[in-house]
Amino acid sequence: MLWLALRFPRFALDVFHRECSFEENHTLEFSAEQLNQQATVVAHKELNRTKVLYANDVALAHKVYPGINLVTAQALLEAEKTEHEDNNANNSGPIILERDIRLEWKHLQWIADFCYDYTPYVKLHNTPLFNGRELNEHSLEQTQQTQSDQKQIHQNIIPPHSSCSEQSHLQPGVILEISGSLKLFSGLKNVQEKIIAELRKNHINVNAGIGHTQEAAWVLSNYHSTLTESHTVADYIHSMSSISTQALDCHQEIFKRLNKMGVSTLGELFSIPTAELGKRFGKYFLHYLQCLKGNTRQALVRPKEIHQFKKKIDLDFPVQNTQLLEHAVSLLIYQLLIFLKKEQLQCEGVEWTLGSVNEHKKVVILCQPIHFDGELLKELTKLHFDHLSLSFEVNHLELKLIHFSSLNHINDEIFSLDQSGLNPVLVARQWQLLLTKLHNRLGKQSTQELSLQPEHLPELLNTWQVSDIRPNKKQSNLSSGKKNTKTSNTSHSLAFQSLDLFSGDNHSTAINQDTINSCENVTAPKPAWLLHPPVSLKANNDQELFWQGKLTILLGPERIQGHWWDQSRHHNRDYFIAEQDDCRKVWIYHDRGQDQWFLHGVFS
Amino acid sequence: MDKLLETLPSTKTPNPVLADVLSRKDVWRGQRLDTAARVISSGYPVLDQMLQGQGWPIAELIDVTQPANGHGEWHLLSPTLANLSQKSGYILLFNPPAMPYGPGLEQQGIDPRKIRVIKSTQQDVALSALVDMLQAQCSLAVLAWENNFHWRYAQLRKLQIAATHGDALSICFRKNTTARVQSPAPLRLHTQLKAKGLEIELLKQRGQTHQQQCTLALPRLSAPVHVELGNNLDSNTQVVGSNGLGKVLPFQRASTQSESTRQGGI
Incomplete structure (x- = not known):
């Protein structure tokens, strides 16, 4: 592993410089030139x-x-x-500025996002929140906790730094693991130069250090280092030997004790036997030193990712016609797509907030996972906004990511085509897109799909359930046009087993084989339409059934019974096929328990 | 005169603008049709012979009028839908008159798992949704029922254009009363169940000069069964099977029952 530490020695001031450089920022009362000259x-x-x-x-x-x-x-x-x-x-x-921790966080996040272009292993170090101030935003609080946890390990359970002085080890920074990126970016020198050049272009003063561990890189970033990726661990340790112990990432109390011992450089510290150090400074400091030298192998763990996207645009003038929001919507969606790309996420739902001074309206849009398809999100937003009636003028528009998941690359079956030359995976994706549109236009309950149940009664066998907007394995299997014969446990296959009782084509059902044979493999015709609930039929005095005309029974009966073990749900029916005056065939049954006739289906 | 003739486009080298216009599928050139237009067989040879291109046109709106729901829509389409359901994609039913019955569809060769039912009660939103469905590349077939909606010519025209942007068998089922009203659908049919079968009247199709008609035979069932209402039938029936969950009785076998499955129902 190879670590690059970027230390920002003047970060509290640099953020104001960078903030001044934004043309649209009119809130600051001074310019970047004034910050330099005064x-x-x-x-x-x-x-x-x-x-x-x-x-x-x-x-x-x-x-x-x-x-x-x-x-x-x-x-x-x-x-x-x-x-x-x-x-x-x-x-x-003179210009006297109060430190703005929120602003520092904002720019640190930007730096972390920028570094993410070079490596996925980006770790913020000495973040300003560690110094005691709290922010209200949930994500920042979480980060504060994480940082504090990490510090506790290093610092021998000594309380956090009580002073916020100019000490170098309190300067914020970013540590990157870049061994995997060297080939892509043509070597360490190029990576380092590119990153530093971009940061300096953005008014961030930076000191860089290379090390074989993240602790070593951070320590070496105090000084100008000429080490390259070709150096060995011994070279890195040797280069640290002349560095002052003040560069260590430790508490002031430890520095005092080291001074009392007469230890002023890391070389002198490394020469002290480990047992002696352990007795004087405790096991946590010892662990830190081991990490610094690289004697303790650390797992390469990606930092805990906190995904939050919430962007707001203040409109130039109040708007009541939502069509005028199109540009702002496009801009926010574009920023969301950049966020999704950087975080390797896919969006499954967003929340728009259209706000004025006193009122606001929220619009939630759920969608199939989106990673780069901003057009779909735009279209869905337009669908919702077109049906929105606003009673106030909108001053600002806010977009918040509320549902997301890790990016799931579709890379299976990419080259497999069905008999019609279609790619099942792409067809499944197209269906998800269509389903998203339909859900947003017509509501979640608008689209239904069949779920055959292992039941005998037709209305229980033939159940319809709402189509889920999220793709799942079941849907992708179905979309491939293949019948999944192996999943005998599923409701589908169970349902088709029960159908086999009638079909006579497949004799491997639970029913007795001899019994099926005795049925002469008769296929009982079933209707294409099922009426639910069944329509009650009435008979005239001549014992004739009527439904939109006289019914003549052509075929039957077929007895279907179900739930015989439960008297409250027990049904015993004799089904017949009947014909109407206009030649339509219908499926009727005689409920033997109620002694009533019902229309249950229509052949077509 | 000679100069005038020189200015006319040569028949050997057609005007590219004209060729571009003629290459459009929606340009009607009398009896000559674009033979390259994609079709899918209806499954009935007699019907295929009537249809231009020997089958249902793909990506064109087909307007089917019926006296009432249940007049042979599945019988008409089941061979085609059975064929389509073997492919990747979905058969979309928009506002069907009832819910399809899975076992019944399976008997007609249609994979019921490919069926999706979409319902809407608002006409303006429904039209937009239908446009989305017609244009979606995952749609194998879109069957839409007008029911209580009253689609105007302009709305049907919108559906026809949407259908041309898609790749699906696009059919709308409408009431009998609309048969004599103009429709932008390139193919219009009227279907009605009669005693001899499903009667199909070809009202309109590109290149057609006169109305055509055919009848698709329905499989005959047995002679009417006399059932005494109120009789519990125990004396007439015999329980032949039980799997512990329910009991199934055999049907009284029709004389030509075996033909029904392939022909798409009873």
Whole structure:
């Protein structure tokens, strides 16, 4: 494995730079040039004090250093400003910014998404949330928990960092496992250069480090490293030996103890016997060192993925006609498709929110799994919006992914064609598309498919169930045009077994073989239409049956009984085929229990 | 005159614009039809002979009028549907008059698992859904019943265009009263059950100059059975089988019963 650590030493300030670079962002009162040219300080509130977290070069020149009190920093900068005002009346004052953790998270997510183009193993490191502030969004809370869990292992159950100083090990970063991407991107140098160039283009200052473990890469990212993929583990350990112990990803208490021991470099630390270190620093620190040196083999586990897509567009002017939302809809769907591609997900349902200042309306759209077919989602959205009656003017439009699943690539049977030259897999997909449209147009209950049950009574045998919008194996089997003869446990096959009682073609049913033979393999005709519930028939005084005309019995009887063990559901019927005056054939029965006649089917 | 003749397109080198127009399937050229149009056999030789191309046209709307539901729609289509149900795809029934009975379809050779029933009560939405069904590549056949809807010419025209964009056998069943009303469907039939069989009247098809008619024979059943209503029939019937779940009695065998299965019902 080969790890690339990207450390962002000025991230709290860089995010403001990047935010300024967005043309559409008019909320900030300063420009990117001002952030560079004027003294700029990012302050962070900690307990009851507000400290300087980062300062740009201009501020540093004014002796404003990270860690000092903000009041002190302001006094220093004001003094400088007064001096400059004498020389240049147009010079404006220093820029003091409050650290925006939410903004940092937003840009870290963007960086993680960007790095995902190079490797699936992307891990955020030292995320700002670890420093104690909470965000309301569910996903961020989850991430905070995950990060805290990871930290606990490394830090010997010492409480989290109590100070948020300029210490290098608290700088946020991203760690990537890139050994699998080297061939694709023509070597480590190219990967590294591409990533760093893109980040710098986006105003993110970055230090990079290469290591044989993620801990080593992170430590080495403190310093300019010239190591390449061809170096051995020994080279990496040797290169770390001259690095200060302050570069370790540990608690301040550990640094103090190391200083007391007179250990200042990692080389000196590595030379101490393991047992001695274990006694002084505990097993968790020992485990961290083992990981750092690569003595403990770590499983390559993808970080816990938190999938959330929620994007909002503020419209330029209020809209009540939903057709005017088409552009915003397209834009949001495009962003969703990018998200799905990056996360390797497929969308199964989204929620649109059309909102104004006081009101909002939500529209939920369920669909078959979509990964790249944005046109379908657009069409479904249009279907819903066309039938929407809005009582207010829409100011903003929001799209949220509510149902999703891991991407399921269809790569089986891709070359198999049926006798008509159609690909069953593609036909099944087409059916899912059609079903999605029908569900959205007509409702979920609109489409039904037959489910034959192992029953004798026709209405119980012939049950119809709502077609499921999600593809399943049963549907794909059916769509292939093959009868699944092996699945004898399924309701279908059981049902057809019961049909075989009548067909006489297949004698391998549960019924006694001799009995079937004695039936002379008679096939009882069955109607194509079944009426449910059966229509009660009335007879006249001449004992003649009527249904839309006089009925003449042609054939029968066929006795069908069911549920004889349950008196409440027991049915005993004699079925006949009868003909109407207009030559239509119908299927009628005499209920022997009720002594009544019913029409149950129509031959056609 | 010679100059005028020179400006006319030569018969040996046809005008490409004209050729493009003539290549369209919806251009009616009198009795000459596009022989390349795809058809599927109806399963009845007598009917195939009447139909242009010797079968049901694929991707064209077929308008079938009936005096009432149940006048031989399955008997008319079962050989074709049995053939289609062997392929990948689905047979879609839109607003059928009743629910199909699986064993009955199976007897006619149709795989009931390929049947999907779609219901709608709103005409405007129903038309859009029907267009989707006709255009879908997974549709083997779309059978639509007008029932309480009243499809206007423009709506039927929309269905016809949608059918041409698809690849399905597209049939709409309508009431008898619409038989004399104009329809954009290239093929129009009237079917009615008679004592001698299913009578089919070909009202309209491309290239047809006069109405044609044929009768598809129905398998004869036995002579009428006299049943005393109120009699429990125990004296007339005999239980011959039991599998512990229910009891099945044999039918009184019709004289030509064995012919019925292939011919699509009774």
